[in-house]
Amino acid sequence: MARAYDGRPQTGSDYLASLDDGRVVIHDGQRVERVAEHPELAGLARTIASLYDSLHGEGSEALLVPTADGAGLTHAFWAVPHTRDDLRRQRDAMQAWQRRTRGWVGRTPEFMASVVTSMAAHAPFFGRFEANVRAMLERDQRDVTHYAQALVNPPVDRDLAPDEVGDVFLHVVRETDEGVVIRGAKAVVTGAATAQRLLVSHFGGEVQTADFAIAASVPVASEGVRIYTRGTPARADQPLASRFAEHDALVVFDDVLVPWEDVFIRDPETMLAFNQGAVGWNVRLVFQATTRLEAKLESIAALAVRATEIMGTSELRGVQAALGELIAYRDTVAALRDAMIEQAAPSGDSIGPGPHAAMAFAAYGPDAYSRMRVTLQTTLASAFAHLPVPLDALGSELVAPIEPLLRGSGGADARERLEVMGELWDAIGTGFGARHELYERSYFGQAERMHVGILGGAKRTGRIDEWRSR
Secondary structure, three states: OOOOOOOOOOHHHHHHHHHHOEEEEEEEOOOOOHHHHHOOOHHHHHHHHHHHHHOOOHHHHHHHHOOOOOOOOHHHHOOOOOOOHHHHOOOOOHHHHHHHOOOOOOOOOOOOHHHHHHHOOOHHHHHHHHHHHHHHHHHHHHHHHOOOOOOOOOOOOOOOOOOHHOEOOOOOEEEEOOOOEEEEEEEEOOOOHHHEEEEOOOOOOOOOOHHHOEEEEEOOOOOOOEEEEEOOOEEEEEEEEHHHHHOOEEEEEEEEEEEEHHHHEEHHHHHHHHHHHOOOHHHHHHHHHHHHHHHHHHHHHHHHHHHHHHHHHOOOHHHHHOOOOOOOOHHHHHHHHHHHOOOOEEEEOEEEEEEEHHHHHHHHHHHHHHHHHHEEEEEEEHHHHOOOOHHHHHOHHHHHOHHHHHOOOOOOHHHHHHHHHHHHHHOOHHHHHHHHHHHHHHHOOOOHHHHHHHHHHHHOOOHHHHOOOO
């Protein structure tokens, strides 16, 4: 939906209005008429809208920097960085957003800036599509466009090259004067139902032919795009799921016409180099991911400390050690992120975060998150699952008589106890919490592939030879 440009990104109202664009979303097998009003999608949509609203009014200056053309302002992470101070300002702006969502929304609107800004910083790499890449940054930087990434092939025929799975995997069926026509599907497109555009590409299983070599920006409402999501049931008393639940989507492209101006890659050699980090998007992605996980671990650690006070176990040595371990996870993630700034190096027409710290986090993060979840289950045991009544039942005729029995230790009344334990239960014990462990564990794909890639990079860049010579 068109809007008048006033020099700032879209507002929350602009964003919510943009979702009413005729997009085809099938949720739990039923067509969604209005995404922003659907009971399982509206909470996330409102949360994202609140992020856009934070770019306007009091305190917004801390989040904003000038656009590349100087004609407006954009979220700091949507700018191409040129100095370490730029990276620090981007970190601070991301922290401000991630602490609003407590790190529970994986695809906030600055997420795909990782890719778009990296592409723009290496625009000549894209050959005949260089002008398209530059125009994409100008448009999306101005609006802070909310993207979802459509990169992963559905989990079928993984033993075959992507080019041999044309009945399922995304590919170009023909080229026309207007653009390319694409057909096929992409899986695990997190947040597609509430996004504005899809960044379509291939990752995992390298393509061999031009028909499967395609990278493009596609509006969610394009004719022929269908989004299939399955619900993560969220009760009204699930404080996290009701506001932050994202849905991993299957996106089907049924002969979708992509105009030439939105196409960026059309050959397998460029696609391979793009996926192997030639433009630095993978490192920028880790820079964003560490900042998001830092906020999530901060929130969980703070809740866990208060939970042990409510339980009356906070002075037990074993409990204190477990809580210290949780804080150490947060500090390690933050330290690796900040090391990426200190190790930053030139990357095209920009400065890119340091890759060694980034890859170390990609290898460490998934296991650390799973370990955190086990630590909480062990330390809090049944206490954070003991929620005999919902929070909104307090004071009711049937519950009021037992409220004194629901109090906690440490001065906590029944309300605080149910609030703290309820949020922790949502984080760890519900379907929402279980999905997040899978999300973090699978964030960078197969762990073995990541470790092999780290070894290959160390050999390719001469680090192993350098260590041998010492």
